[in-house]
Amino acid sequence: MTIEVRVPTLGESVTEATVATWFKQPGDAVAADEMLCELETDKVTVEVPAPAAGVLAEHVAAEGETVGVDALLATLTEDGAAAAPAAKSEAPAKSDDAPASSGGAGESVKVMVPALGESVSEATVSTWFKKVGDTVAADEMLCELETDKVSVEVPAPAAGVLSEIIAGDGETVAAGAQLAVISAGEGAAASAPAAAPAAAASSAGAKNAPSAEKMMAEKGISASDVQGTGKDGRIMKEDVQKAASAPAKSAAPAPAPAPRAPVAASDADREERVKMTRLRATIARRLKDAQNTAAILTTYNEVDMTAVMEIRNQYKGEFEKKHGTRLGFMSFFVKACVHALKEIPEVNAEIDGNEIVYKNYYHVGVAAGTPQGLVVPVVRDCDQMSFSQIEAKISELGKRARDGKLSMAEMQGGTFTISNGGVYGSLMSSPILNPPQSGILGMHKIQDRPMVIDGEIKIRPMMYLALSYDHRIVDGKGAVTFLVRVKEALEDPRRLLMDL
Structure with missing residues (x-):
């Protein structure tokens, strides 16, 4: 018997969420009420339990995807048949054009904007975590998009080398638009070590919160320097904030630079301009709407x-x-x-x-x-x-x-x-x-x-x-x-x- 796992009610004014982390993979046995995955909205984190005991048959919504209320997240097989998922997971290995097994130049794989939700038609590219020429592992986070309500992380659809970025930071993209190109196969083997330090909690099988990954990238903080307090040692956003505010480790004092004559700087040289995020812009608009209404x-x-x-x-x-x-x-x-x-x-x-x-x-x-x-x-x-x-x-x-x-x-x-x-x-x-x-x-x-x-x-x-x-x-x-x-x-x- 197949059992559907769906997105729970998120609140009166919240219609969508992002799949942050899958705790279980296809083929895993799960108990009733055991946590399957975690969803993130713009305000809270929601854990989704298994509605019944069985075997996780399929992930319908992958990590980083935006899903609406009552959308299908996964399916469970109640009779415990784990053979089907296992066979499914072996299928790519038998494929002649599988990116991971290709030793040649490989094929070009498009990186597309994922579904953003029923009422969301566009997003802004907030941050690229990778640059052209970097090797990437399958499902490694490439960039983050911002909509009016949530942040959406875009994973790599295959292992390989990021050969082209089509939409850069700050650009507005429509749902289904192309973001980048990956040359699958070439360099894929080398990409696995590059992805290894992505999380201090990876040894425990737990992936960090997407918001935490973004903040570590922005602040240049290594996951090894952050103590995770989430489930199974998962690093949360507040853990990164705590690490960022901690006193810097003492180092040997650098030699004093030779004295220089002071150079006058203009006011413009001492200013910093940062584009307002879509989320902050939405908050500003709603506050102004309250005043106007x-x-x-x-x-x-x-x-x-x-x-x-x-x-x-x-x-x-x-x-x-x-x-x-x-x-x-x-x-x-x-x-x-x-x-x-x-x-x-x-x-x-x-x-x-x-x-x-x-x-x-x-x-x-x-x-x-x-x-x-x-x-x-x-x-x-x-x-x-x-x-x-x-x-x-x-x-x-x-x-x-x-x-x-x-x-x-x-x-x-x-x-x-x-x-x-x-x-x-x-x-x-x-x-x-x-x-x-x-x-x-x-x-x-x-x-x-x-x-x-x-x-x-x-x-x-x-x-x-x-x-x-x-x-x-x-x-x-x-x-x-x-x-x-x-x-x-x-x-x-x-x-x-x-x-x-």
């Missing part, structure tokens, strides 16, 4: 954090001992926002065509910084959660975000967002909406300031709050009232218990 307005207030800080200092030890998680500020802000959203429901709504959709549930996105950038995991049904449950969930999502383990589902469906620029020292900012949401709260740095309290000047820990909102849905009165309710709940947390 929504009528974004920001209102400000400030909150005295004395009461929250006193409660936190008094109970944090007991809280952590009982619940196994630290008591932070974010649970207070989430609770205060839910309290205010119930009174001002338009801040928890969105526009859909000519209709306003009011959300009678409270899924709060909490922005988190990671080595890959800012992500916004969502804490669902916050109104039904206790302080300890909120803190535990935020801690769990934050760790998964830093480890690059968030799923797309965990970053979808938010109805309101909280962004804490205060952790980076921001004193004041105007956050941009996260469409289609109509509101986002910006938290900022807590700073001691002199305040007039009951006619006396006292030093209080103050924080500026900023609410950016879509003025098409939320009027000024609603926005100001929302922020005042958040302020009141934080300055007197007992109001949350009394639902006041």
